[in-house]
Every structure is written in C-alpha cells, then in structure tokens.
Amino acid sequence: MMRACLGIFFLSLAAVAQAIEAPPTAQDPVLEARLNNLAKELRCLVCQNETLADSHAELALDLRREIRDKMRQGMTDQQITAYLTQRYGDFVLYRPPVKSTTWLLWFGPFLLLIAAVGGLTFFLKRRRRVLEDIPLSAEETAHLNALLHAEKKQP
Amino acid sequence: MIPEIGHFALILALILALVQGILPLIGAATNQANFMAVARPAAQGQFVFVAIAFACLAYAFLANDFSVKYVATNSNSLLPAQYRFSAVWGGHEGSILLWTLTLSVWTLLVTLFSRHLPQAMAARVLGVMGLISIGFLLFTLMVSNPFERLLPAALEGRDLNPLLQDPGMVIHPPILYIGYVGFSVAFAFALAALMGGRLDAAWARWSRPWTTAAWVFLTLGIALGSGWAYYELGWGGWWFWDPVENASFLPWLVGTALIHSLAVTEKRGTFKSWTVLLAIAAFSLSLLGTFLVRSGVLTSVHAFATDPKRGVFILIFLTIVIGASLLLFAWRAPKVGLGGKFALISRETFLLANNVLLLVATGAVLLGTLYPLFIDALDLGKISVGPPYFDAVFLPLMAPAIFLMGIGPFARWKEQSLPELAKRLKWAFGVALLSALLMPLTLGKWTPLISFGLLLAFWVIATGVYGVWSRLSQTPGTMMSRIAKQSPSWWGMQVAHLGIAIFIIGVTLVKGYETERDVRMALGSAVAVHPYSFTFRGAKPQAGPNYQAWVGTVEVFKNDKLVATLHPEKRNYFSTGMAMTEAAIDTGITRDLYVALGEPLENGAWSVRVYHKPFVDWIWGGCVLMALGGLLAISDRRYRLHQRSANASPTLTVESQA
Amino acid sequence: MLRFLAPFAVFVALIVFFAIGLKRDPREIPSPLINQQAPAFKLQQLQAPSKQFSPSDMLGQVWLFNVWASWCVSCREEHPVFVELSKSKLVPIVGLNYKDKSADALQWLIQFGNPYVLSAMDLDGRVGIDYGVYGVPETYVIDKQGVIRMKHIGPVTPEILQNKILPRVRELSK
Numbered sequence: 001m002m003r004a005c006l007g008i009f010f011l012s013l014a015a016v017a018q019a020i021e022a023p024p025t026a027q028d029p030v031l032e033a034r035l036n037n038l039a040k041e042l043r044c045l046v047c048q049n050e051t052l053a054d055s056h057a058e059l060a061l062d063l064r065r066e067i068r069d070k071m072r073q074g075m076t077d078q079q080i081t082a083y084l085t086q087r088y089g090d091f092v093l094y095r096p097p098v099k100s101t102t103w104l105l106w107f108g109p110f111l112l113l114i115a116a117v118g119g120l121t122f123f124l125k126r127r128r129r130v131l132e133d134i135p136l137s138a139e140e141t142a143h144l145n146a147l148l149h150a151e152k153k154q155p
Numbered sequence: 156m157i158p159e160i161g162h163f164a165l166i167l168a169l170i171l172a173l174v175q176g177i178l179p180l181i182g183a184a185t186n187q188a189n190f191m192a193v194a195r196p197a198a199q200g201q202f203v204f205v206a207i208a209f210a211c212l213a214y215a216f217l218a219n220d221f222s223v224k225y226v227a228t229n230s231n232s233l234l235p236a237q238y239r240f241s242a243v244w245g246g247h248e249g250s251i252l253l254w255t256l257t258l259s260v261w262t263l264l265v266t267l268f269s270r271h272l273p274q275a276m277a278a279r280v281l282g283v284m285g286l287i288s289i290g291f292l293l294f295t296l297m298v299s300n301p302f303e304r305l306l307p308a309a310l311e312g313r314d315l316n317p318l319l320q321d322p323g324m325v326i327h328p329p330i331l332y333i334g335y336v337g338f339s340v341a342f343a344f345a346l347a348a349l350m351g352g353r354l355d356a357a358w359a360r361w362s363r364p365w366t367t368a369a370w371v372f373l374t375l376g377i378a379l380g381s382g383w384a385y386y387e388l389g390w391g392g393w394w395f396w397d398p399v400e401n402a403s404f405l406p407w408l409v410g411t412a413l414i415h416s417l418a419v420t421e422k423r424g425t426f427k428s429w430t431v432l433l434a435i436a437a438f439s440l441s442l443l444g445t446f447l448v449r450s451g452v453l454t455s456v457h458a459f460a461t462d463p464k465r466g467v468f469i470l471i472f473l474t475i476v477i478g479a480s481l482l483l484f485a486w487r488a489p490k491v492g493l494g495g496k497f498a499l500i501s502r503e504t505f506l507l508a509n510n511v512l513l514l515v516a517t518g519a520v521l522l523g524t525l526y527p528l529f530i531d532a533l534d535l536g537k538i539s540v541g542p543p544y545f546d547a548v549f550l551p552l553m554a555p556a557i558f559l560m561g562i563g564p565f566a567r568w569k570e571q572s573l574p575e576l577a578k579r580l581k582w583a584f585g586v587a588l589l590s591a592l593l594m595p596l597t598l599g600k601w602t603p604l605i606s607f608g609l610l611l612a613f614w615v616i617a618t619g620v621y622g623v624w625s626r627l628s629q630t631p632g633t634m635m636s637r638i639a640k641q642s643p644s645w646w647g648m649q650v651a652h653l654g655i656a657i658f659i660i661g662v663t664l665v666k667g668y669e670t671e672r673d674v675r676m677a678l679g680s681a682v683a684v685h686p687y688s689f690t691f692r693g694a695k696p697q698a699g700p701n702y703q704a705w706v707g708t709v710e711v712f713k714n715d716k717l718v719a720t721l722h723p724e725k726r727n728y729f730s731t732g733m734a735m736t737e738a739a740i741d742t743g744i745t746r747d748l749y750v751a752l753g754e755p756l757e758n759g760a761w762s763v764r765v766y767h768k769p770f771v772d773w774i775w776g777g778c779v780l781m782a783l784g785g786l787l788a789i790s791d792r793r794y795r796l797h798q799r800s801a802n803a804s805p806t807l808t809v810e811s812q813a
Numbered sequence: 814m815l816r817f818l819a820p821f822a823v824f825v826a827l828i829v830f831f832a833i834g835l836k837r838d839p840r841e842i843p844s845p846l847i848n849q850q851a852p853a854f855k856l857q858q859l860q861a862p863s864k865q866f867s868p869s870d871m872l873g874q875v876w877l878f879n880v881w882a883s884w885c886v887s888c889r890e891e892h893p894v895f896v897e898l899s900k901s902k903l904v905p906i907v908g909l910n911y912k913d914k915s916a917d918a919l920q921w922l923i924q925f926g927n928p929y930v931l932s933a934m935d936l937d938g939r940v941g942i943d944y945g946v947y948g949v950p951e952t953y954v955i956d957k958q959g960v961i962r963m964k965h966i967g968p969v970t971p972e973i974l975q976n977k978i979l980p981r982v983r984e985l986s987k
Contacts, residue, residue, distance in 0.1 A: 020681065021680065021681060021682065022675060022677070022763075023675050024673060024674055024675070054390045058938075059938070059947055062941075062942060063942065066939070086845060087845070088842065088844075088845070088945050089845040090538045091538060094539050096526075101538075105526045105540065106544075108518075109515065113515045117511070128496070128499070436820075446831070452831060470832060473828070473831075474828050478821065478828075481820050481821040484817065484820065484821075528830060528834045529830055532830050532833035537843060
C-alpha cells in the first residue's frame with residue numbers, strides 16, 4: 001500500500017521534475033550483462049530455436065539461474081559452457097566447437113572459396129585459349145563487325 | 156458442400172495440369188502445333204480451378220466451418236475476420252495450396268505475356284510449369300488435403316497460432332511465395348531452352364523480367380518476415396539464421412547471382428551454361444526450402460506439425476524435378492558454346508567473380524543449415540549451428556563481393572585497363588575510407604568492425620554517386636532530360652545497389668550502437684537511454700477480440716519534451732492460453748524506440764525491456780530500395796520493344812558504357 | 814564433360830542425406846551422460862520427507878530412474894506402463910519428482926497409482942540439470958555399478974519398454 005501511494009506521489013511529481021530512476025531487473029547488472037552475452041550463444045533445449053537469453057521456458061530460467069550462480073562462484077565462461085556440454089552435449093552451443101567432426105563446417109566455406117577462385121581463374125584462362133584457337137566463322141565475323149559498328153555509333 | 160466443390164476443383168486442376176505438362180512437351184518435341192496449342196487454355200483452366208479451390212477454403216474459414224479438419228485446427232470463431240482469411244495459409248495444407256495457387260498465377264501470367272515467343276518455346280515453358288504443378292497438386296490431394304472433413308464436426312476451432320495473428324503475417328507468406336515460386340518461370344525458361352537446344356541472348360532477354368520480378372517479391376517477402384520477427388517476437392532481433400529464414404535467403408542469394416549473370420548472357424552471349432545452371436539452382440533451392448520447412452528434418456521456430464509421409468513425398472518430387480533438370484543440363488550444356496570473347500579484366504570477369512562469391516556464400520549458408528543433419532545422419536551426434544557461425548563465415552565472404560559491386564559498373568565489357576579503373580575510383584575510395592573512419596567518432600564509439608561496415612556502405616554509395624554523376628555529365632540536355640535519357644534498368648541497378656548500402660548502414664549502426672535496458676519499472680519511474688527518458692505510467696487490463704491484454708503506457712521524453720507515448724502489450728490468448736508480447740515501437744528515420752513488457756511485479760510494477768535502436772529501419776529501407784530497383788529494371792521498355800523481333804535471329808545489343 | 818555432371822553428383826549426395834535425415838527426430842538430443850557415472854545427489858523422499866535418497870543406495874542392482882511431475886501431461890500417458898511394470902517386479906523404478914509441489918505429487922500418485930520404490934523431490938530442478946533433463950518425462954537405465962546405460966526422452970510406450978528398455982535391463986542384470 002505504502003509503495004502504491006508512493007507511486008502516485010511520484011506520478012504527480014514526474015510532471016514537474018524527472019521521475020525516479022527505474023532499477024535494473026537484475027540485482028547485479030554487470031553480471032547480468034555477462035550472463036546475457038554468454039546465453040546468446042547457447043541454445044534453449046525446450047523451445048529449440050531460441051537462445052537461452054531470449055527463451056522464457058522454465059528450463060531456460062533454471063539454467064540462467066545456474067549460470068548466474070556459477071558466475072558468482074567465479075567460474076569462467078569456458079568452465080560454464082563445459083559444465084553445460086557435459087550435461088546436454090554440443091547441442092547447446094550455437095557456436096559449434098572446432099573439432100574433427102566440425103572441420104568441414106568451419107573450414108568448408110573457405111576451402112570452397114579457394115576452389116571457386118581457382119576454378120574461376122582456370123576457366124577464364126582456358127576460355128581465352130579455346131576462343132583464340134577457333135577462328136571466327138564468316139557469320140560470326142559479320143556479326144562482330146555489326147556489333148563493333150553499333151558500338152561506334154553510340155557515344 | 157463447399158469444401159467438396161473445392162476438393163473437386165483440385166482434382167479437375169490436376170487433370171488440366173497433366174494435360175498442360177504432357178501434351179505441349181510432346182508437341183514441341185514432335186513439332187505438332189495442335190498439341191502445343193493446348194498449353195495456354197490448359198494452363199488458364201488450371202488457374203481457374205485452383206482459384207476456385209482456394210476460394211472454397213477461404214470461404215470455409217470465413218464461415219467458421221469446423222467440420223473441415225484444417226479449419227478446425229487453424230481457426231476459431233473468436234478470430235477476427237482478416238486473420239480468419241490469413242489462417243488459410245496459417246498451417247501446412249493451406250500453405251501448400253497457396254504455393255499451388257501462386258504457381259498457377261505465374262503460369263497464367265506466362266500465358267498472357269508470351270504471345271511473342273516462338274510456339275515451341277512457349278509450349279515447353281508452360282509444359283515444364285505444368286509438370287511442377289502436377290507435383291504440387293498431387294501432394295495436396297494425396298497427403299495434404301485441406302478439405303478433409305472432421306466427423307463429427309468440432310464445436311469450436313483450436314485457433315490460429317497467436318504468433319501469426321498479426322497484420323505482417325497476413326501479407327508476408329503470399330509475398331514470399333510469389334518470390335519463391337516466381338523462380339519457377341526462370342527455371343521453366345531454362346529447361347525449355349535446354350530442351351530446344353537454343354540457349355541464346357533471346358532466351359536471356361525473355362527470362363530477365365520474370366527473374367527480376369520474382370527476385371523483387373522475394374526481397375520484399377524476406378524483409379517483411381524479418382520485420383515481423385522484429386516487432387512480434389519481442390526481443391528486437393531481426394534475423395536469426397533460422398533454417399526457415401535460410402530457406403528463403405538461399406534462393407535470394409542465387410537469384411541475385413542469376414539476375415547479374417542473365418545480364419551478361421543477354422548483352423554478351425557469354426556464361427550461358429552458368430546462367431542456365433543458376434536458373435535451375437534458384438528454383439531448386441526454393442523447392443529445397445519447401446522440403447526443409449515442410450518435412451521437419453530440421454528444427455525451427457516455425458514448428459509445423461510434421462508427417463513423415465509428406466517428407467517422403469516432397470523428397471521424391473524433389474529428386475525427380477531437380478535430378479531430371481540437372482541431368483538435362485549435363486546432357487545439353489556441353490554443346491552450348493562459349494559466346495563472346497573478353498579479357499581477364501573486364502566487366503564480364505567482375506560480374507562472374509561476384510557471381511562466384513555469391514555462390515560460395517550460398518554454399519556456406521547451405522552448409523551451416525544442413526550440417527546438423529549431416530552429422531546426425533552419420534551418427535556423429537547432435538550439434539547446433541547458429542548465428543555465431545553464420546556471422547563469422549558469411550560476412551568475410553560477402554565483404555569482397557560488396558567491394559566488387561562498387562567496381563563492376565565502371566568496368567567496360569570485353570576489356571578494361573586496371574590502372575585506368577584505379578585512377579577513376581581512387582577518389583571514391585578515399586572519400587569512403589575517410590568518412591568511414593571518422594563517422595563512428597561523431598557517434599560516440601569507434602570499433603574496427605563499425606568502421607569496416609561503414610566503409611563497405613560508403614564505398615558503394617561513393618562509387619554509385621560518381622557513376623551517376625559521370626553518366627549524367629556526359630549526356631547533353633537539361634538535368635531532367637539527362638535523367639530521363641538513362642535507361643530505367645540502369646537506374647534500377649543504381650537504386651538497388653544504393654539499397655544494399657543503406658541496408659549495410661542499418662545493420663552496422665544498429666549492431667554497433669544499440670542500447671538495451673532490462674528494468675523494473677514502478678508507476679512513474681523512468682529509465683534513461685541517452686538522449687531519451689522512458690517513464691512508465693502503469694499497465695491496464697484491456698479485452699481484445701480473442702485475448703485479454705495488459706496494456707502499458709510508456710511516455711518517452713527528449714530534453715523534457717514528450718516525443719512519443721507507447722503502448723506495449725502483454726496478451727493472453729483464450730483458446731491456447733499462450734502469452735504473447737506485443738512490443739510498442741516509435742519508428743524514426745534515425746532510430747527506433749522499442750518497449751516490450753516483461754512480467755508483472757508487485758504493486759503494479761512491471762519488468763520492462765527498453766531498446767534504443769539507431770538506424771534499424773534502414774535495414775528494411777534498404778530492402779525496399781532493392782525491390783524498387785528491381786521494379787525499375789522490369790519497367791525498361793527494351794523488354795517490350797524487342798519482343799516483337801524475338802522470333803527473328805537473336806540480337807545481341809551492345810549498350811554504351813559509361 | 815564430367816564437370817557438367819558435378820551439380821547432379823552434389824545433388825544426389827544431398828538427397829541421400831535427406832533420406833536418412835527423414836528417419837531421424839531432430840528434437841531428440843542424445844545424452845552425453847551415457848556410459849558415465851550417474852551424477853550423485855542427496856534429496857528428500859516424497860513419501861517420507863525425513864528420509865533421503867542418493868543414487869548410491871541402489872548400487873548392486875539395475876534400476877530405472879524416471880523423471881516425472883504432476884503438471885506433466887505426457888507423464889500420464891506413460892504412467893500405466895510403469896504401474897504394470899512395477900507389478901511384474903522385473904526392475905525397481907525410482908522416481909525423480911521434478912519441480913513439483915509435494916501435495917500435488919502425492920495426490921497424483923494416489924489418483925494414478927504409484928509404481929515407484931520411492932520418489933526423490935527435485936524442488937528447484939538442480940538434479941534435473943545434472944542429469945541433462947530438458948523435457949519431462951525422461952527415463953534412465955542405470956546399471957549395478959551406478960553407470961547410466963540408456964536414456965529415453967518422452968513418454969515410454971509399451972513397445973519402447975518391451976523392445977528397448979527391458980532387453981537392456983536383462984542384459985545388464987546378467
């Protein structure tokens with residue numbers, strides 16, 4: 001009751017001066033920020049396509065509480081992710097750990113890039129060679145002349 | 156009675172699709188004009204019957220006919236009328252019917268705008284589209300019949316998923332599907348050209364407007380979906396690299412590559428087999444996306460009820476359609492020929508390099524999306540691949556593509572001297588680099604990533620502005636006539652590229668400078684998010700049509716002046732008991748103010764999430780510009796003027812280059 | 814001309830994976846605790862709050878550890894299976910009453926029958942987290958040495974009991 005009265009009091013006050021500062025929901029905002037950063041890379045197991053940071057599932061709340069406790073106990077982020085993977089497996093990690101089964105995942109795109117650039121260079125060089133070897137047919141020459149002619153006419 | 160009419164209409168549509176898919180192809184192969192002539196009327200008739208079926212389902216929804224199982228699971232008598240209509244595609248069966256309807260609309264458009272095509276070509280295009288339609292109609296009738304009755308009828312429907320009860324969800328799926336399915340036209344043109352053995356500039360010219368149109372809708376559809384996630388999911392995210400999002404993004408990436416490759420094929424007659432492969436790939440990825448979403452092989456936020464029979468059906472269909480077209484490609488493409496010659500440094504090369512980068516990026520997104528499936532199939536466990544992976548892999552692949560995007564329009568066809576190019580663009584680069592380095596300082600925080608993002612965006616803008624300026628200054632006449640003299644497709648390119656830059660600015664600034672506050676707000680208390688102050692004025696209960704809501708009032712002040720009053724809601728839907736967060740957003744050109752209610756606390760206080768999101772709307776603004784660029788390109792008269800002479804020998808037009 | 818077949822080859826490989834993938838349930842996450850020592854804990858018993866339960870109490874016998882709650886709808890679905898099983902005395906079943914209220918849980922057991930030797934009360938869900946519980950009900954098979962040998966996620970049907978769980982129990986009891 002007292003708080004509600006205060007609320008009304010502040011409500012009237014707010015029109016005149018700035019209102020009271022709303023406190024952060026979490027008791028320890030610094031810890032909470034660290035928790036959120038970590039939880040953004042963790043997958044909620046119940047509603048499987050949300051991060052642990054965004055999920056409102058009961059288990060997600062429990063896990064956030066656990067992580068908060070572990071952080072207070074001084075565990076590092078690595079230790080906490082290890083704690084979670086021991087129980088739930090790599091599935092909880094949105095950033096898959098680099099190991100033999102994920103080498104293709106992590107390095108595949110860059111191998112693909114190298115292969116594609118290599119293939120492109122090879123293709124362009126070969127293409128030039130092939131095209132140089134084949135003399136233009138009469139029809140193609142006429143066509144080419146027409147093209148060049150057309151090009152000259154335009155500014 | 157009405158649902159049975161709908162069911163019957165689908166069967167008739169299937170018969171017409173069979174006619175459309177078989178006779179014209181035989182006719183084209185054996186040169187029988189009367190067989191080929193069947194294509195148009197069959198396609199138009201098919202459209203009529205699919206439309207009737209769709210109308211019947213819509214009627215069942217609007218009339219609350221809960222004797223139809225699909226209506227009973229996806230609607231409710233309390234549901235407002237506009238959502239009862241959009242509930243038609245709120246579940247699996249209706250989505251597939253919408254897919255089929257969209258396909259028949261595209262087919263109808265092809266019958267209307269293909270009079271200038273050689274008869275065999277038009278017959279093949281419509282035939283291929285008919286074959287795709289057969290697959291989807293069979294799928295609907297065999298394992299996804301939306302007209303299935305429920306005996307005895309339900310007294311009340313289970314309701315549409317509250318997440319989908321939103322204006323964005325009324326238009327997002329149709330627009331997205333128009334884009335998705337639109338690639339079927341480019342696909343059909345590609346297959347028709349392969350069958351006929353005529354892969355030439357004319358083919359590229361015919362498919363270009365269709366491809367661009369599909370791409371425009373896909374761009375808008377993806378943007379709408381992302382906008383919906385932004386305000387409806389209540390945590391201010393706009394892209395999550397979810398499998399369903401990736402399923403729409405993959406065809407977009409390939410479609411973007413296809414648009415550029417088609418330009419080269421049309422103008423220079425080169426890259427023909429590459430272009431045709433891209434056309435096949437774009438539509439294949441659309442089908443693949445449908446498979447991923449509908450079969451349940453991947454988990455996703457869009458948890459659709461899944462039925463293994465459906466997955467098997469789509470997989471078989473996928474195998475037949477894509478497998479056959481890739482085999483046709485392997486058989487016909489080697490004989491296509493290479494086309495015009497060009498030097499190692501030329502516009503052709505730049506466009507091809509950009510194409511390759513887009514395809515590598517597509518490969519990376521596909522790999523990340525499917526990797527959990529691969530690992531599981533090989534019995535190596537279960538893993539998750541999420542945003543951290545995609546951000547780490549996608550951005551480095553796209554950055555060089557964006558860089559090339561600035562250069563490409565300046566390079567000449569056939570041959571370009573590199574030093575000359577460098578000379579022309581060094582100022583643009585200097586300006587972009589300097590402003591990218593300095594601008595973050597004025598915004599309060601400098602990080603290498605912000606500067607790099609801005610560099611890419613400013614580079615695209617600077618080269619664009621320089622390109623427009625040099626093109627206009629070389630054209631004689633008044634300013635207006637100079638602008639009018641450039642072709643709409645050239646303007647379209649400039650606008651779409653500007654859209655990319657705007658998009659990058661939005662992403663960079665919102666990621667770099669957004670502020671989030673999670674606070675406990677008592678009546679009258681305030682939270683400051685520089686330069687704004689949010690004051691909580693309490694939350695009141697309010698009844699909605701099919702939910703009970705708490706509606707909060709938050710006043711936003713800037714320098715003690717009221718700038719916005721926001722009403723975030725927390726809704727509880729009666730039928731499902733699901734709680735939904737409806738964020739309240741004050742949209743502005745330079746920032747969004749975003750407020751979402753959390754949980755009620757003691758004495759009328761609430762936990763509230765407050766976000767200040769600078770430049771976030773530029774993300775969607777950029778998408779709209781891209782789509783606008785596409786529309787400008789389609790409006791180019793060239794596509795219509797040359798259609799008349801299309802029957803004659805394919806003409807290669809060489810445009811003047813700035 | 815083989816390079817023109819490359820897209821087809823890639824596609825065939827994809828199709829093979831999809832075909833296998835269709836048979837899998839993407840929601841089922843294998844537990845990393847299989848073949849690991851069952852995590853130790855000490856919890857109050859539901860029916861005898863003065864007494865405590867610890868997994869080490871079960872050393873020397875093969876047992877089932879079933880996570881349940883009165884608020885869990887699918888627990889009702891599997892419950893008759895366990896009630897039947899408990900009558901056969903094939904294997905002892907220990908319950909983990911997960912994030913429940915004691916009164917609700919007791920009432921639930923009276924209403925649906927009690928197949929459990931005893932149920933331990935995990936009020937705050939901490940033991941659940943140690944066991945990697947993410948969707949109630951879940952059932953573990955634990956061997957004589959206290960090692961987790963199998964985990965089933967979701968309701969146990971008579972088929973799953975007969976074809977998966979009991980064969981494993983018999984094998985471990987030898």
